[in-house]
Every structure is written in structure tokens, then in C-alpha cells.
Amino acid sequence: MRQPLPQRLLGISGKLLIAAILGFIILPAVVVTIAAFNSKAILTFPPSAYSFRWFERAVSYGDFKKGFQAGLTVTLWASTIALVVGAAFAFAINRYQFKFKRALEGLLLSPLIVPHFTIGLGLLMLAAQTGLPRGYPLIVFCHVVLVLPFVMRCAYISLQNLDTRLELAAASLGASPLKILLTVTLPLLVPGLVSGWLFAAILSFNEFTASLFVTTQATQTLPVAMYNYVREYADPTLAALSVIYIVVTAVLLSLANAYLGLGKVLNVEQGR
Amino acid sequence: MTRRPFLGWFVSPAGLVALGLAAALAAVFQYSLRAYIPGSLDVGGFTLGNFADLLKPIYGSAFLQTVALCFETAVITLLLGYPLAYALVRTRNKALKSVILIIAVTPLFLGEVVRTYSWMIVLGNNGFINSVLMGLGLIQKPVQFMFTSFGVVVALVHVTLPVMVIMLAAALSHIDRDYEKAAESLGAGPIRAFLTVTLPLSMPGIIAGVTTAFAWTFSAFATPQLIGGGRVNTISTLVYQLGFASFNFPFAATLSVAGLALTLVVLALLKRVMRPLEKLGEH
Numbered sequence: 049m050r051q052p053l054p055q056r057l058l059g060i061s062g063k064l065l066i067a068a069i070l071g072f073i074i075l076p077a078v079v080v081t082i083a084a085f086n087s088k089a090i091l092t093f094p095p096s097a098y099s100f101r102w103f104e105r106a107v108s109y110g111d112f113k114k115g116f117q118a119g120l121t122v123t124l125w126a127s128t129i130a131l132v133v134g135a136a137f138a139f140a141i142n143r144y145q146f147k148f149k150r151a152l153e154g155l156l157l158s159p160l161i162v163p164h165f166t167i168g169l170g171l172l173m174l175a176a177q178t179g180l181p182r183g184y185p186l187i188v189f190c191h192v193v194l195v196l197p198f199v200m201r202c203a204y205i206s207l208q209n210l211d212t213r214l215e216l217a218a219a220s221l222g223a224s225p226l227k228i229l230l231t232v233t234l235p236l237l238v239p240g241l242v243s244g245w246l247f248a249a250i251l252s253f254n255e256f257t258a259s260l261f262v263t264t265q266a267t268q269t270l271p272v273a274m275y276n277y278v279r280e281y282a283d284p285t286l287a288a289l290s291v292i293y294i295v296v297t298a299v300l301l302s303l304a305n306a307y308l309g310l311g312k313v314l315n316v317e318q319g320r
Numbered sequence: 321m322t323r324r325p326f327l328g329w330f331v332s333p334a335g336l337v338a339l340g341l342a343a344a345l346a347a348v349f350q351y352s353l354r355a356y357i358p359g360s361l362d363v364g365g366f367t368l369g370n371f372a373d374l375l376k377p378i379y380g381s382a383f384l385q386t387v388a389l390c391f392e393t394a395v396i397t398l399l400l401g402y403p404l405a406y407a408l409v410r411t412r413n414k415a416l417k418s419v420i421l422i423i424a425v426t427p428l429f430l431g432e433v434v435r436t437y438s439w440m441i442v443l444g445n446n447g448f449i450n451s452v453l454m455g456l457g458l459i460q461k462p463v464q465f466m467f468t469s470f471g472v473v474v475a476l477v478h479v480t481l482p483v484m485v486i487m488l489a490a491a492l493s494h495i496d497r498d499y500e501k502a503a504e505s506l507g508a509g510p511i512r513a514f515l516t517v518t519l520p521l522s523m524p525g526i527i528a529g530v531t532t533a534f535a536w537t538f539s540a541f542a543t544p545q546l547i548g549g550g551r552v553n554t555i556s557t558l559v560y561q562l563g564f565a566s567f568n569f570p571f572a573a574t575l576s577v578a579g580l581a582l583t584l585v586v587l588a589l590l591k592r593v594m595r596p597l598e599k600l601g602e603h
Contacts (some may be wrong), residue, residue, distance in 0.1 A: 055510060066407045069400050070423050073481065076438030079448040083441050091441060093451035137334035144324045146331065155338045160532065161583065162345070163539035165556050166576040169563065170344030173351050173573065176361070193341050225325040247429075254431025257541040257556070261563070271433045275542060278437055287441065290434045297429045301422055311421060 077294050084287035091284060102288035109285065115273030119253055121184065122269055126191035127199075127248035133192065134199030134248075135241055139233075141200075142207040157197045167193060168261030175262075182264050190262050194255055195248040202247060206240025243308045250297065351573035363570055370574035379558070379575070383582065386538065386554040389469060390586075393476040394533040397484045400477065401529060405488035428482035432542040439475040440466065440546060467549040475543045480533040487532060491525020492518070527594050531587050538583050555579040 079093075084102055086095035106112060140146065141153060159167060171190050175182055214236070218228045256271040263272055278286055305311075352371075355364030373379070408420045427435060442448045443465035450462040465471040495518060503513040541556040548557065555575055562572040 058510065062403065062407070065403050066420075069404050070420070072400070073423055073427060073478065075448075076435065076442050076478065079442045080438040082448075091444075091446055093446075093448050093455075133333040133337055136330040140327060140330035140334075144327055144330075146324070146327060152331070152334060152338055155341060156334060158341070161535045161587065162580060163535075163556065163576070163583070165539065165541055165559050166348060166580060167341070167344060169559065169569075169572060169576055170346075170348040172563075173347040173569065174344045177347060177350075189337075189340055192337060193344075196337065229326070250429040254429060254434070256432050257539065260541070260560070271431050274433045274437070275546075278433070278440075278546065286437050290430075290438060293430060293434050294426070298422065298426050301426055301429065305418055305422060311417070 080287045080290045080294070083284050084291045086284050086287075089283040091282075102284045103292070105283075105285045106289040106292065109277075111268075111273045111277065112270065112289065115268055115270035118263075118267050119269035119271070122187050122191055123249050123252040125184075125188045126252045127195060127245055129188070130192045130195045130199045130248045130252075131241060131245045134196050134244065135203040135237070138200050138203035138207060142204060156200065159194050160197050164194065164255070164257035165261065168258035171258075172261045182262060182267070184267060187259065187262050187267060187269070190258050191252040191255060194258060195251050198247050198251060199244040202240050202244030203237065206237050209240075210236055239308045243304055246300065246304055250300065348573045348576050351570050352577045354570045354573075356568045356570045358568075361567060361569075370571050371578075373571065374574065374578055378553075382553045382555060382558055383578075385469070385552065386556075386579075387582070387586065389473060389476070389544070389552075389554065390534045390537040392473050393480060393537040394530045396473065396477050397480045397533045398526065398530055401481055401484035401488055402526075404481075405485045405492055405525075408485065408489050409492040424485045425482050427478060428486075432479065432540065435479060436475055436542045436546050439471070439478065439543075443471045443474070443547070466547060467551045469548070469552050471547045472544050472552050475547050476537050476540055479540060479543065480536050483532050483536065484529040487529040488522065488525045491522045491528070495521045523594065527591060530594075531590060534586065534590070535583060538579065 082093070082095065083091055085098045085100070086092070087097040087099035087101060088095065137152075137156070141149065168190065171186060172182070174180070175186055180186065210233070215228050215232050218232045219225075223231070253269075254271055255269070256275065259269050259272050260275065263269060268276070274286060274289065351363065353366050353368070355367045355369065357364050404420065404424055408417060408424065411417050411420070440447070444450070445462040445464070445466065447465075449465070450459070453459045454462070465474075499517050499521065500513050503517045504510070508516065539556065540554075541560060544552050544554045545557050545560070548554070550557075555578075559572045559575050559579075562568045562575065
């Protein structure tokens with residue numbers, strides 16, 4: 049059955065619009081990739097010659113290597129702590145009524161609204177006032193606060209989709225609450241928790257604004273090192289590093305989509 | 321009373337994190353009321369002078385510029401995000417769905433520095449767009465995108481688009497398609513069915529998306545700093561300059577508090593204005 053002309057035109061212009069928006073999203077990634085292979089230190093389009101030299105410089109530059117290590121340390125600690133804290137709290141919110149439930153939830157979700165520079169500034173001032181050192185614990189705590197809302201959202205969505213009849217069945221067969229939690233509930237939550245951890249890790253590894261406030265020269269994470277680089281140099285080293293970033297992130301997300309179902313985790317699958 | 325096994329174990333770690341966050345926010349409030357001692361990292365006694373300083377024209381214009389930037393970004397992000405979220409939820413082609421999802425979501429995880437740097441290469445005077453336009457002979461000299469609020473908005477839209485798409489798609493995916501089919505079976509065209517059924521029903525997602533886009537734009541620092549190049553002053557860039565260039569932490573705190581208050585007021589107003597629209601979707 050052929051659709052009437054106006055509807056076909058609507059369909060075609062809709063597709064063109066979607067293609068244009070996707071093009072807008074991809075454009076910087078494509079341009080930065082071309083720039084990364086440019087062999088000259090000054091960017092020109094199209095590049096007159098191509099080379100890998102900026103990739104070599106990006107992976108051997110001292111500040112980037114140190115930033116990568118510092119960032120990885122912070123990310124592994126922060127995302128793991130946020131996963132445990134966030135999943136446990138999401139479980140309590142989903143199942144129980146308790147005092148200050150709404151207030152606690154609101155406060156922990158507030159980093160979605162409170163600017164990152166305010167949180168970074170606050171932690172910096174707190175450290176100054178209490179005499180705490182500006183070391184890794186402070187940065188890790190900062191990142192836990194910032195990624196917690198995302199972990200809570202992932203865990204909460206999985207809990208809502210969980211079939212509680214399975215827990216009831218285990219209980220009716222005589223399993224203790226702890227055994228149900230460990231052998232029924234937790235395994236069913238694994239996909240949601242793994243993707244929550246992955247989101248937290250990627251967000252923490254890329255966090256910039258608050259990190260700029262709480263890190264020092266010795267503890268600067270990779271995004272902070274990159275920011276300092278772009279203010280000093282104009283060569284395409286950062287373009288090469290950006291390409292590595294984009295490729296790694298896209299691969300991680302594609303894997304997450306293939307094995308965990310990104311659509312389900314983000315709650316954007318067709319309901320009915 | 322119902323049994324609540326392990327409640328303490330589940331809530332107390334979150335309680336500790338919340339306590340630390342509350343202490344950090346309290347520190348900002350406390351500093352905002354302290355006197356600045358030039359040349360020293362220590363702060364003086366309590367004063368309301370910092371808040372009086374907010375009335376200086378330079379800060380007033382920074383607030384206006386920031387709010388304007390946030391509004392422009394949120395509106396443009398909504399206009400671009402809605403068609404994309406709609407296509408994502410409604411396409412029946414599985415591969416296409418995955419492609420749209422990955423492309424739409426990946427920028428969210430790239431971080432502000434990578435994205436801002438990429439846009440600097442796209443928008444610069446020797447950048448991609450100017451090179452293409454000059455190569456085609458459409459312009460004689462480069463168009464100035466860098467250091468303009470237009471350039472900042474373009475890059476900020478790119479930053480907020482993923483989260484807008486996620487929130488809109490979440491709302492759209494929970495709309496029962498039978499409502500649209502019912503409207504169409506009653507003789508409404510696809511456009512009319514969309515405007516009278518789908519759009520109002522997706523209003524919660526629109527409110528969540530616009531609110532978040534606004535708050536994220538307000539929070540953005542690397543984009544206005546690097547693409548604005550000092551010529552686009554926002555609250556975030558001023559807070560950083562005050563803190564790390566002149567070590568005036570009390571006034572940096574005051575600007576943060578005022579910025580937070582402004583965000584909350586604007587978001588409350590947004591919700592207020594948009595709530596009647598949400599009612600349209602309730603049947």
C-alpha cells in the first residue's frame with residue numbers, strides 16, 4: 049500500500065532531519081580524527097601530509113602518562129565505592145520506608161543540579177578548613193558524589209524491572225533474607241549493576257570541572273592534564289589523544305549495548 | 321511494623337556520603353559570608369559585603385549572559401533532541417536503533433575537555449568549517465566563531481544533547497501507541513495525532529530534559545572558558561578566575577551561592593510554566 053504524498057514527504061524530510069542531527073553529533077569526532085593524522089604542528093584542512101607522530105607523542109608525554117595513572121586510580125576507587133553505596137541505597141529506597149528517605153535521596157541526587165564547580169569549590173574549602181590534605185581520598189570522595197546519581201538510577205531501574213515473585217518463591221521454600229538477597233536478588237541485578245559501574249567509571253575518568261578544583265599538580269587526572277596542555281600548546285597531540293578516547297569509549301559502549309542492552313539500562317526501550 | 325532486614329547496612333554508607341556533600345555545601349555558604357583578606361588564603365570575619373558586591377554591573381551582566389546561554393542551549397537541544405529520541409524509540413530496525421543510540425549517547429561519556437577541544441578545531445579561524453567554506457569560495461575571510469557566544473552555544477548543545485535524548489526517549493517509550501492509533505482511527509492525521517496525543521504525553525520527559533540541559537549548561541566550565549576565550553563570561557569562569565587567579569575564595573563562594581539560588585529559582589519557574597502543559601497529557 050502506497051502512502052499518500054504528504055505523508056511520504058513527511059517521512060523523507062524526517063529521515064533527512066535525523067541524518068543531519070546525527071551528522072552534527074559526529075562532526076567533531078570526524079574532524080578531530082583528520083586533525084590527529086595531520087603531520088604538521090599547525091592545523092590545516094585538508095592536511096598536506098599524514099603521520100602517526102602525534103599519537104606517539106600523546107602516549108609518551110609525561111603529564112598524560114601520570115594523569116592516566118592518577119585518573120585510573122581515582123576512577124577504580126570511586127566507581128566501585130559508588131556502586132556499592134548506590135546499589136545498597138537504591139535497594140533501600142525501592143523496598144523500605146524510613147526516616148529522612150526523601151531528604152537523603154534528594155541530597156544524593158543534587159549533584160545533577162548543583163554545578164560541578166560549586167561541589168569542587170566546597171570540597172576544596174572543606175579541606176582547607178579542616179586541615180585535611182588535598183590527596184586522593186578527597187578526589188575519590190568528590191567523584192563518588194558526582195557519579196552516585198547515575199549508579200542509583202541504573203540500580204533503581206533494574207530493581208523496578210525485577211520480578212519479586214522469585215524472591216517470594218525462595219522465601220516460601222524457607223530461604224533466609226540474607227540467602228535470598230545473595231542468591232536470588234543480587235544475581236538478577238547483575239546486568240544493571242555492571243552497567244551502572246561502567247557508566248560511573250567512564251564518567252569519573254572524564255570528570256573535569258570539579259577535579260580541576262580538588263586536584264594538585266601531583267594528583268591531576270587526565271582531563272585536567274589535557275586542559276592544561278591545550279592552554280599551552282596548539283599542536284595536534286590532543287587531537288590524537290581525543291581519537292584514542294573516542295574509539296575506546298565507543299567500543300566500551302558498543303560492548304555494553306551488545307551484552308547488557310544499553311536501551312534497557314537507560315530505560316529507553318519501547319514499553320509496550 | 322514491617323520487617324526491614326539490613327536497612328542500616330543499606331542506608332548508612334549513603335548517609336555518610338550525603339553528610340560529606342552537605343558539609344562541602346555548608347563550607348561554600350560559610351565562606352560566602354567571610355571577608356576577603358587580599359594576599360592571604362585565610363579569611364576574615366563574617367560580613368554581608370560579598371553579597372553587596374554582587375550588585376556590581378560586571379556580575380549582573382555575567383548572570384544575564386549565563387542565563388541567556390543556558391536558555392538558548394536548552395531550547396536548541398530540545399528542538400534537536402526530540403526528533404532523534406522519537407526516531408530512536410519508534411524505529412523498528414534493530415540495527416538502526418543501536419546506531420542511533422550509540423551515536424547519541426557516546427558524546428555524554430567523552431568529557432567536556434575532549435568535546436570542547438574538538439569543537440575548537442571545527443570552529444577555529446583555520447578550522448574545518450572556515451577551511452571548507454573558503455575552499456568552496458563561499459567566503460573570502462574566516463567567519464569568527466571562536467570567542468563568540470554562538471560558538472559556545474553550538475558546543476554546549478553538543479554536550480547536553482545526549483542527556484536530552486535519553487530523557488525524552490525514556491518518556492516516549494512509555495507512551496502507549498494505542499492512543500495514537502485511536503487518534504488516527506478517529507480521523508486525525510499523523511501531525512495532528514502527534515501534536516494532540518504524543519507531544520502532551522511526553523511532557524514529563526521534556527520538562528526533565530530541559531531542566532537537566534539548563535543545569536548542565538550552568539555547570540559547564542571548559543566550554544565557555546576555552547571557546548569563549550575570556551570574552552564570554554559565565555558564573556563558572558568567574559568563580560574559577562576569582563579562586564585561582566586572585567585567591568578571593570570568599571567572593572568565589574558568594575558567586576556560587578548566588579548561582580545556585582538562581583538555578584533553583586529558574587528551574588522552579590520552568591516547572592511552574594510547564595506544568596499546565598503537562599496537564600494536557602492527563603486524561
